[in-house]
Amino acid sequence: MNDNIKSRIQQIMGRYPRKESALLPALMLVQKENGNNLTKELVAEVADVIGVSLSRAFGVATYYSMFNVSRPVGKYHLQVDTNIPATIMGAVEIFNYLSDKLGIKHGETTPDGLFTLSKVECLASCGTCPVIQVNERYYELMTKEKVDMLIDSLRKGIMPDLPVEYNWGTLCNVLLKNRGVENAKSIAVYKQLGGYKTLTKALKMSPEEIIQAVKDSQLRGRGGAGFPTGIKWGFVPKNTGKPVYLICNADEGEPGTFKDRQILAYDPHLLLEGMIISAHALGCKQAFIYIRGEFGWIAEILEKAIDEAKQDGQLNDLSIVVHRGAGSYVCGEETALIESLEGKRGLPRMKPPFPAIEGLYGCPTIVNNVETLASIPYIVEHGADAFKQWGSKAGYGFKLFGVSGAVNKPGAYECPMGISFDELIEMAGGYKGKIKGVIIGGLSVPIVTPEELKKGPGLKLDYESPAEYGTSLGSGGVMVIGEEFTMPEIAARTIQFYHHESCGQCTPCRLGSTMMTQLLEKIADGNGQEGDIERVLWLCNNIRGNTLCPTGEAYAHPVITMVTKFRDEFEAMIPKKA
Amino acid sequence: MESTFKIYINGKALETSAGKTVLDVAREHDIYIPTLCHHPRTGKAGKCRACLVEVEGLRGLKESCALEVRDGMSVKTHTEQIQEVRKMIVELLLSNGEHNCIACEKNGHCELQDMAYHLGIERPGYLLDYERITLDESSEGIIRDANKCIECGRCIKSCNNNVMHEVLDFGWRSDHMRVICDDDKPMGESTCVQCGECVQVCPVGALTFRYAKGKGPYWELDKTKVICTYCGVGCSIDMFTKDNKFVYSLGTEENWQDQTNKGMLCVKGRFGFDFLNREDRLDTPLIRKNGKLEKAGWDEALDLVASRFTDIKAEHGPGSIGFFTSARISNEENYALMRFARGVVGTNNIDHCARL
Ligand SMILES: Cc1cc2nc3c(=O)[nH]c(=O)nc-3n(C[C@H](O)[C@H](O)[C@H](O)COP(=O)(O)O)c2cc1C
Ligand code: SF4
Ligand code: SF4
Numbered sequence: 001m002n003d004n005i006k007s008r009i010q011q012i013m014g015r016y017p018r019k020e021s022a023l024l025p026a027l028m029l030v031q032k033e034n035g036n037n038l039t040k041e042l043v044a045e046v047a048d049v050i051g052v053s054l055s056r057a058f059g060v061a062t063y064y065s066m067f068n069v070s071r072p073v074g075k076y077h078l079q080v081d082t083n084i085p086a087t088i089m090g091a092v093e094i095f096n097y098l099s100d101k102l103g104i105k106h107g108e109t110t111p112d113g114l115f116t117l118s119k120v121e122c123l124a125s126c127g128t129c130p131v132i133q134v135n136e137r138y139y140e141l142m143t144k145e146k147v148d149m150l151i152d153s154l155r156k157g158i159m160p161d162l163p164v165e166y167n168w169g170t171l172c173n174v175l176l177k178n179r180g181v182e183n184a185k186s187i188a189v190y191k192q193l194g195g196y197k198t199l200t201k202a203l204k205m206s207p208e209e210i211i212q213a214v215k216d217s218q219l220r221g222r223g224g225a226g227f228p229t230g231i232k233w234g235f236v237p238k239n240t241g242k243p244v245y246l247i248c249n250a251d252e253g254e255p256g257t258f259k260d261r262q263i264l265a266y267d268p269h270l271l272l273e274g275m276i277i278s279a280h281a282l283g284c285k286q287a288f289i290y291i292r293g294e295f296g297w298i299a300e301i302l303e304k305a306i307d308e309a310k311q312d313g314q315l316n317d318l319s320i321v322v323h324r325g326a327g328s329y330v331c332g333e334e335t336a337l338i339e340s341l342e343g344k345r346g347l348p349r350m351k352p353p354f355p356a357i358e359g360l361y362g363c364p365t366i367v368n369n370v371e372t373l374a375s376i377p378y379i380v381e382h383g384a385d386a387f388k389q390w391g392s393k394a395g396y397g398f399k400l401f402g403v404s405g406a407v408n409k410p411g412a413y414e415c416p417m418g419i420s421f422d423e424l425i426e427m428a429g430g431y432k433g434k435i436k437g438v439i440i441g442g443l444s445v446p447i448v449t450p451e452e453l454k455k456g457p458g459l460k461l462d463y464e465s466p467a468e469y470g471t472s473l474g475s476g477g478v479m480v481i482g483e484e485f486t487m488p489e490i491a492a493r494t495i496q497f498y499h500h501e502s503c504g505q506c507t508p509c510r511l512g513s514t515m516m517t518q519l520l521e522k523i524a525d526g527n528g529q530e531g532d533i534e535r536v537l538w539l540c541n542n543i544r545g546n547t548l549c550p551t552g553e554a555y556a557h558p559v560i561t562m563v564t565k566f567r568d569e570f571e572a573m574i575p576k577k578a
Numbered sequence: 579m580e581s582t583f584k585i586y587i588n589g590k591a592l593e594t595s596a597g598k599t600v601l602d603v604a605r606e607h608d609i610y611i612p613t614l615c616h617h618p619r620t621g622k623a624g625k626c627r628a629c630l631v632e633v634e635g636l637r638g639l640k641e642s643c644a645l646e647v648r649d650g651m652s653v654k655t656h657t658e659q660i661q662e663v664r665k666m667i668v669e670l671l672l673s674n675g676e677h678n679c680i681a682c683e684k685n686g687h688c689e690l691q692d693m694a695y696h697l698g699i700e701r702p703g704y705l706l707d708y709e710r711i712t713l714d715e716s717s718e719g720i721i722r723d724a725n726k727c728i729e730c731g732r733c734i735k736s737c738n739n740n741v742m743h744e745v746l747d748f749g750w751r752s753d754h755m756r757v758i759c760d761d762d763k764p765m766g767e768s769t770c771v772q773c774g775e776c777v778q779v780c781p782v783g784a785l786t787f788r789y790a791k792g793k794g795p796y797w798e799l800d801k802t803k804v805i806c807t808y809c810g811v812g813c814s815i816d817m818f819t820k821d822n823k824f825v826y827s828l829g830t831e832e833n834w835q836d837q838t839n840k841g842m843l844c845v846k847g848r849f850g851f852d853f854l855n856r857e858d859r860l861d862t863p864l865i866r867k868n869g870k871l872e873k874a875g876w877d878e879a880l881d882l883v884a885s886r887f888t889d890i891k892a893e894h895g896p897g898s899i900g901f902f903t904s905a906r907i908s909n910e911e912n913y914a915l916m917r918f919a920r921g922v923v924g925t926n927n928i929d930h931c932a933r934l
C-alpha cells in the first residue's frame with residue numbers, strides 16, 4: 001500500500017466520529033486500487049492504518065460479498081443477478097448464454113484472466129432485469145444481442161454504453177415530480193423547480209412543530225415495516241448530552257424493490273432537503289446515508305449533491321456522510337446497518353434497546369428509509385392535511401411501487417396509498433400472459449394466487465387490505481410470476497437468497513435456511529423424498545418469529561405460503577416409491 | 579434497601595428484584611432452561627435461541643437470557659411450542675458438523691449434550707451435506723475442532739472483551755461462518771497467547787486442552803479450589819485432578835465477580851502446573867547431613883535456619899545476610915520479609931526477582 005492510499009484512508013477516517021467506521025470504505029478503496037482484488041496482506045495493512053485487530057478486519061472483509069478476498073477475480077467481473085424478479089424476467093437464460101459463450105461456470109475465471117462469471121443476488125434493478133453488473137457498472141435489460149455487444153467491447157478494453165429505457169409513471173407528482181426533468185440532480189435545476197424553499201420555511205419552524213406535522217400526517221415508514229415516523233422521532237430522548245444521529249437507509253435490498261434509487265439518482269436534492277429538515281427537527285448535526293455497495297455511481301451522485309448543497313449554504317451546521325455498504329441484504333435491517341456503519345460485520349442487534357435510544361456509537365439514532373425522508377418536504381410545505389388527500393386511515397399519502405416480472409411495462413410508479421392492485425398492474429401495462437402468483441411487497445411477504453386476488457372486495461395497496469389477503473405491503477416491490485415457472489423452483493431460489501444472506505449469528509436462521517435450501521433444491525431437482533415437504537414446513541413454523549432479527553420470518557412466511565398454496569406441484573416432484 | 583417483588587415461573591411464585599433476567603431467577607431456583615450462547619462472563623448474545631420462553635402478555639417467544647424481570651411477570655419455560663423450537667435447534671446443530679460424544683473431552687459437561695439429553699434426541703432426523711474442517715492442532719495447549727463448533731461466539735467475546743487479546747473473531751457468514759484466529763491462521767501461528775480463556779467458555783468440545791486429552795472423563799475428575807502460586811495477583815483456580823494428579827485448571831467460575839481474576843487465567847496459571855505431576859517434586863524440606871540431603875520436618879528445618887541466621891549475624895554482622903524475595907508471593911508477604919530483613923535482622927540487603 002503506498003503513502004497516497006494510506007493518506008486517503010486517513011482522510012476517510014477523519015469523516016467519521018469514530019475511525020473504525022472507515023473500515024468498509026478503506027477496504028473498498030484498497031480493493032479497487034488492486035485490480036478489484038483484496039489480499040490478506042492488504043487487509044492486514046488496512047487493519048494497521050485504522051487501528052483495529054486483524055481478526056476484526058478479516059472478519060469484516062469476508063462478511064461482505066463485494067470483497068474479493070482470497071478469491072481472485074478477472075479484469076471484468078460479470079455478475080448476473082438471478083434472484084426471483086430476475087429469474088422471472090429471463091436472467092437465467094442470460095446467465096447460461098454468458099456461461100456458454102465464455103466457457104466458464106459460476107465462480108470461474110477465463111484462462112486469460114479477463115472475465116469472472118458469478119451469479120449474484122438482487123441488485124435493486126428488478127424492473128430492468130436481466131441485469132449484469134460489470135465491476136461497478138450496471139448493464140440493464142440485457143438481451144443476448146446486448147450481451148454480445150458487451151463482451152465484444154470488453155474484449156477491446158472498453159466499458160460500453162448500452163441503451164436502457166426505463167418505464168415509470170406518477171399519479172401524485174411528488175416523489176417522481178422531477179424524474180423526467182433533465183439534470184434535476186443538479187442543485188441549479190432543483191432550485192429552479194422550487195427546491196430548498198421548504199427548507200427555508202422549516203428552519204423558521206421549531207423542531208416540535210415539524211415533529212407534530214409529521215405525526216399529524218400519519219406518515220408511516222416506507223422501508224417495509226411501516227412504523228409511524230412521527231412517533232419514532234418522538235422516542236429520541238432529550239438532553240442526554242449525547243449527539244443524535246440521523247441515518248438514511250438507502251440499502252434498497254429487498255428483492256423486487258428498486259424505488260429508492262428513483263429518488264437517489266434522479267432527485268438527490270429532494271432527499272437532502274428532507275434530511276436537512278428532519279435533522280433540524282431531531283436536533284441532529286451529523287447524518288449518514290447508508291447506501292448499498294453496488295450503487296457506486298449513485299453514491300457519487302449523492303456526494304456531488306451534498307457538495308453542491310454545502311457550497312450553496314443549505315447544510316448549515318449539518319454534516320452528511322455517504323457510507324457505502326459492501327454487499328449484504330441483512331445490512332438493510334436498521335441495527336445491522338448501524339453495526340456496519342460502525343465498521344463491523346453486519347450482525348443485527350438484539351432489541352431493546354431500540355436505535356432511537358441507543359443506536360450508532362451508543363447514541364440516540366433515527367433510521368429512516370429514503371422514501372420516508374423524501375416525503376418530509378411535502379408534509380412541511382403543504383401540511384398534514386394535504387398529505388392526507390391521498391389514501392385512508394389504512395395508510396395516507398403517496399407511495400412508490402416497483403413492478404417486475406410478467407407485465408408489459410415493468411417499472412417504478414408513484415401512486416396514492418390504497419390504489420387498487422389492478423390499477424397498478426394497469427399502469428404497468430397489464431399482465432403479460434397467464435399468471436401463477438403475485439408477491440406484492442418484496443420477496444419477504446407471502447405469495448398471493450390469482451384465484452385469491454379475485455375474491456373479496458379487491459386488493460388495495462395500503463397497510464390493511466393486504467392482511468385480508470394473507471400478505472403485507474412490505475416495501476412495495478410487486479413481482480408478477482408467469483405461469484411458465486414451477487413453484488418448487490421459485491421456492492428453492494427464494495430460500496437460496498436468504499441462505500446466502502443470513503448473517504449467520506442465530507442458529508435457526510443459519511442452519512434452518514441451510515437445511516431448507518438443501519431440501520427445496522432436492523425437491524426442485526426431482527430428488528425429493530417422502531417427508532421432505534413436512535420437514536420444510538416444520539422448519540418454517542419453528543423458525544418463524546423465533547430468530548434474532550426479522551430475517552427468519554422474512555423467508556419462513558413466504559415459503560410456507562409457496563409450499564401450502566402450491567402443494568400439488570411439490571408433491572408431483574417427489575418420486576413415489578414403487 | 580432493594581425492593582423485591584414476585585414473578586411467576588411455570589405458575590410458581592418466586593421472590594426477586596429488578597436488574598435480574600428471567601434466566602438468572604430460573605437458575606437461582608434450579609429451573610432448567612437450556613442455554614448455549616449465554617455465559618455468565620460473556621453475557622447475553624441472543625444467538626442460539628435455546629433459552630426462549632413464553633411471557634404472558636408479550637407476543638412471540640422471548641430470550642430469557644436477556645429479558646429483565648418485571649413485577650408480576652408470568653413466564654412459561656417448557657410449553658409444547660417452546661420444546662419444539664428447542665428440538666429444532668438441537669436437530670439443526672447435530673445435523674451439521676460432527677458431534678460424536680464418545681471420546682469427546684466434553685462428554686458429561688457439554689451444554690449441547692445436556693440439551694439433547696433433556697429433549698430426548700439421540701440423533702438428528704436429517705443430515706446436512708457438510709464439509710469436514712481439518713483439526714487445528716498447531717498450538718501448544720489448545721486443540722480446535724471446528725466440526726464441533728456451534729458458533730455461539732462465547733470464545734470470541736471472551737477473547738476480545740474479557741482477556742482483550744483480540745485474536746478471535748468470526749469470518750465469513752451464513753453456514754460458512756466460522757471462528758478465525760487473526761486472518762484465519764492456524765492458532766499456533768497466530769497472535770494467540772494461549773491463555774486458554776476461550777477453552778474455558780466453550781460450551782462444547784470445539785476447544786479443548788491438549789494436555790487433558792485422554793486423562794479421564796469429566797465425572798472422574800476432582801475439583802479443588804486453589805490460589806495460583808505464580809504471582810501476587812492470587813488468581814483463584816479450580817484445579818481438576820485425577821488420582822491426585824493435575825489434569826487442567828480453570829479460573830474459578832463460582833462467584834467470579836468476587837475473584838481478583840474474574841474467572842480468567844494467564845498462560846502460567848492455565849498450563850504451568852504440570853510440574854505437580856513430577857516424581858522428583860519436593861514435598862518436604864531437605865537438610866544436608868553429612869554431605870547428603872535428607873528429608874526433614876518443617877519445625878526442624880525452620881529451627882535450623884533461625885539458629886544459623888543468628889550465628890551468622892553474631893559472627894559477621896547483619897550486612898553479611900541478604901534476602902531475595904519473589905514475585906510468586908503476595909505483596910503482603912514481600913512486605914513482611916522486608917520488615918523482617920530491616921527490623922529483625924537489621925540489613926538493607928533485600929531484593930526481588932521481579933519476574934516469574
Ligand atoms: C432483513 C431486513 C432488511 C431490510 N432492508 C431494508 C432496506 O433495504 N431499506 C430500508 O429502508 N429498510 C429496510 N429494512 C427495514 C429497516 O430495518 C427499518 O425498519 C427501516 O429502515 C426504517 O425506516 P422507515 O421507518 O422509514 O421505514 C429491512 C429490515 C429487515 C429486517
Ligand atoms: S435471523 Fe439471525 S442469522 Fe438470520 S439474519 Fe437475523 S440475526 Fe442473522
Ligand atoms: S469454539 Fe466453542 S465457544 Fe467458540 S463459537 Fe465455537 S462453540 Fe462457541
Ligand code: FES
Nearest residue numbers: 122123124125126
Ligand atoms: S435487480 Fe434483478 S432481481 Fe432485483
Ligand code: FES
Nearest residue numbers: 615624626627643
Ligand atoms: S442463551 Fe439466550 S439466546 Fe442463547
